Amino acid sequence: VQLQASGGGLVQAGGSLRLACAASGGTFSFYSMGWFRQAPGKGREFVAAIRWTGGSTYYADSVKGRFTISSDNAKNTVYLQMNSLKPEDTAVYYCAVPGRRWVDLVNVASYDHWGQGTQVTVSS
Numbered sequence: 001v002q003l004q005a006s007g008g009g010l011v012q013a014g015g016s017l018r019l020a021c022a023a024s025g026g027t028f029s030f031y032s033m034g035w036f037r038q039a040p041g042k043g044r045e046f047v048a049a050i051r052w053t054g055g056s057t058y059y060a061d062s063v064k065g066r067f068t069i070s071s072d073n074a075k076n077t078v079y080l081q082m083n084s085l086k087p088e089d090t091a092v093y094y095c096a097v098p099g100r101r102w103v104d105l106v107n108v109a110s111y112d113h114w115g116q117g118t119q120v121t122v123s124s
Contacts, residue, residue, distance in 0.1 A: 001025035008118030021095030037091035
């Protein structure tokens with residue numbers, strides 16, 4: 001399974017960015033996808049996730065109302081629209097997929113495949 005994340009960059013506080021993660025991998029079945037982030041000196045934390053079937057979405061409290069996760073199932077791509085960005089959103093953002101259907105999408109241990117990460121920097 002290959003996950004290619006893109007869309008990171010430098011933005012001022014209050015600005016917006018859209019991340020994308022394209023998944024590929026032959027006959028692998030994609031059940032859901034999550035976004036995590038890791039700031040310097042901190043652990044990897046959950047940001048948002050989406051289930052492929054039904055489109056249920058999940059968000060960390062810190063990003064609710066500002067970030068929106070969506071999917072284009074035909075392209076096996078998930079997007080993370082990030083609005084009203086804050087300096088504390090600065091981190092490397094990773095997309096990931098679990099190898100099984102019904103897992104706790106908030107738990108980093110549920111994910112088996114990870115993208116390479118994309119840097120998001122929000123200046124004050």
